[in-house]
Amino acid sequence: MTGNRNPLIDGLLKLHIALCLIFIFAPIAGSFVFSLNSDRFPSLPLGSFSTEWYRLIWEDPLVWAGFFNTLLVGACVAAIATLLGFGGAYTDFRYKFFGKTAYLALALLPPTIPVVIMGLAMLAFLSRVSLSGNVVSVIIAHGVMCSPFAMAIIRLRLSQMDPDLEAAAWNLGGNEWVTMRHVIIPFTKPAIYAALFITMAVSFDEFAVAWFVSGLNETLPVKVLGFLQGQVSPRINAIGSLAFVSSISFIVIAQLLMRNPDTKTP
Amino acid sequence: MNTRPSLFSLTFSLPLLIWQLAFFLFPLAFLVALSFWTVRNFQMQPDFDTVNWIKIYSRGVFWDAYFRTLLMASASAVLISLLAFPASYAISFKLRDSVKRWMIFILIIPFFTSYLVRVYSLQVFLSDAGILNAFLGYLGLGPYPMLNNTFGTLAGYATLCLPLVILLQVFSLNFVNRDLVEAAHNMRCGRLQTVLEVIIPSAKAGLVIAALFAFILSFGDFVSPLYLGGGNPPTLSIMITDITKSGQQWPRAAVVALTMIATLLTVAFAAIKFAYREAGK
Numbered sequence: 187m188t189g190n191r192n193p194l195i196d197g198l199l200k201l202h203i204a205l206c207l208i209f210i211f212a213p214i215a216g217s218f219v220f221s222l223n224s225d226r227f228p229s230l231p232l233g234s235f236s237t238e239w240y241r242l243i244w245e246d247p248l249v250w251a252g253f254f255n256t257l258l259v260g261a262c263v264a265a266i267a268t269l270l271g272f273g274g275a276y277t278d279f280r281y282k283f284f285g286k287t288a289y290l291a292l293a294l295l296p297p298t299i300p301v302v303i304m305g306l307a308m309l310a311f312l313s314r315v316s317l318s319g320n321v322v323s324v325i326i327a328h329g330v331m332c333s334p335f336a337m338a339i340i341r342l343r344l345s346q347m348d349p350d351l352e353a354a355a356w357n358l359g360g361n362e363w364v365t366m367r368h369v370i371i372p373f374t375k376p377a378i379y380a381a382l383f384i385t386m387a388v389s390f391d392e393f394a395v396a397w398f399v400s401g402l403n404e405t406l407p408v409k410v411l412g413f414l415q416g417q418v419s420p421r422i423n424a425i426g427s428l429a430f431v432s433s434i435s436f437i438v439i440a441q442l443l444m445r446n447p448d449t450k451t452p
Numbered sequence: 453m454n455t456r457p458s459l460f461s462l463t464f465s466l467p468l469l470i471w472q473l474a475f476f477l478f479p480l481a482f483l484v485a486l487s488f489w490t491v492r493n494f495q496m497q498p499d500f501d502t503v504n505w506i507k508i509y510s511r512g513v514f515w516d517a518y519f520r521t522l523l524m525a526s527a528s529a530v531l532i533s534l535l536a537f538p539a540s541y542a543i544s545f546k547l548r549d550s551v552k553r554w555m556i557f558i559l560i561i562p563f564f565t566s567y568l569v570r571v572y573s574l575q576v577f578l579s580d581a582g583i584l585n586a587f588l589g590y591l592g593l594g595p596y597p598m599l600n601n602t603f604g605t606l607a608g609y610a611t612l613c614l615p616l617v618i619l620l621q622v623f624s625l626n627f628v629n630r631d632l633v634e635a636a637h638n639m640r641c642g643r644l645q646t647v648l649e650v651i652i653p654s655a656k657a658g659l660v661i662a663a664l665f666a667f668i669l670s671f672g673d674f675v676s677p678l679y680l681g682g683g684n685p686p687t688l689s690i691m692i693t694d695i696t697k698s699g700q701q702w703p704r705a706a707v708v709a710l711t712m713i714a715t716l717l718t719v720a721f722a723a724i725k726f727a728y729r730e731a732g733k
Binding site for chain 2 (some may be wrong): 192195196199200202203206207209210211212213214216217218225228229230260266268269271272273274276277280281285288292293296298299300301302303305306307309310311312313314326329330333337362363366389391393394398407411412414420422424425426427429430433434436437
């Protein structure tokens with residue numbers, strides 16, 4: 187690979203990468219810095235170090251209520267989306283049937299629908315069946331939005347499995363259920379855990395649909411949206427920083443679980 | 453293949469199907485019905501009346517918002533693709549494999565940060581007395597208005613879409629046959645010419661899909677136009693949230709939502725058709 191290399195152009199291209207990364211990460215890093223800053227509206231030069239905003243959210247009972255709602259929703263959504271996603275992934279892996287394309291489209295399309303439209307549709311429908319305005323409605327909506335992610339993760343793991351493995355188990359006398367329990371589930375276990383954590387992380391950050399359907403039982407991201415509508419409030423940065431740290435911990439745990447399977451991947 | 457599905461197969465395939473039918477497809481279909489309902493005395497009533505469609509479509513405000521949203525989302529798709537391409541090209545062609553993997557990992561991180569928090573942080577950066585203008589002030593420039601205008605909205609769209617667009621572009625560029633590039637160099641095809649005539653055509657499908665995602669995300673986003681663009685004049689998604697949150701005129705919001713879905717489907721089909729045209733060549 188020699189080609190026509192030009193150090194100047196290569197340098198400029200790398201500078202461009204750096205600028206894009208700065209643009210992407212400046213708001214994220216900024217939010218951390220601002221959360222520890224005394225100024226209500228930070229600018230250059232920055233104000234002094236302060237944990238005031240963390241103290242304010244710590245003492246705000248509404249933030250705590252939102253946090254527990256988020257946790258409850260996240261745990262339920264992770265379990266539901268992973269169960270549904272596992273079923274979908276296994277169906278795609280194992281079976282060919284008429285209408286499979288439609289099945290897969292239905293399973294995977296939700297993330298491409300704009301959240302305002304999902305929110306409106308969910309609100310209109312769930313309020314019709316008297317399910318809106320509570321935590322259950324958020325769980326239902328997030329279940330729809332998160333199961334495609336779980337399905338994709340588990341499907342990826344299944345595609346690494348030797349298809350003969352299942353057949354071998356059947357030949358050895360295991361029926362489908364036994365094979366599922368002793369072959370498929372152990373093999374996909376890392377992906378199942380990863381799916382649990384990733385769907386929880388997605389649910390933790392989702393605010394739009396939750397805002398439409400949650401009514402008074404706000405989750406934390408909906409609370410943040412409320413702060414954003416009100417006056418300037420650096421509490422958003424404090425909440426955001428904590429949420430970021432917890433989301434990243436979930437991802438790292440998921441990554442470690444994905445990397446840990448018994449078979450060594452090159 | 454068994455012709456009759458077994459209990460075993462249904463146990464795994466049906467829950468997802470039922471869930472997505474009941475809570476995804478059905479609510480979307482319900483929007484269609486809802487758009488024909490009427491509102492009397494602040495109560496929605498099942499009906500078959502085209503009044504909502506006529507009301508919304510006869511308003512200049514709606515069409516202004518429609519074309520503005522369309523224009524902004526298209527501009528966002530084009531500008532973000534142009535901004536992303538040099539970076540994706542450099543990541544795919546100029547970096548070592550280990551660095552490339554790190555880049556991909558780094559670009560995934562933003563998906564797990566709250567978009568709202570990033571937008572709020574961006575407000576602090578872009579406002580008249582904010583970080584960026586203060587910095588420019590040291591250089592003797594500005595202040596430039598960057599918030600509550602189109603620039604703010606586009607900056608927000610870029611925050612939302614740029615990582616995804618770079619990732620999708622990198623994935624499609626990684627599939628470009630390196631021998632083709634080498635062959636072009638051997639035939640004394642210049643650097644820029646190689647990019648324009650060899651690399652871009654062979655990665656076209658992926659590049660178009662990446663732009664399509666930027667379009668879809670920007671078209672439906674209400675946070676950036678509201679909190680960075682000022683929200684006035686509104687985009688379609690702001691209209692939906694306003695109508696929905698301010699009362700019982702949900703049927704009208706449904707009309708706006710369905711118009712958005714129709715537009716997105718049209719754009720998506722056109723883009724995919726364009727992306728895979730002459731693909732067999």
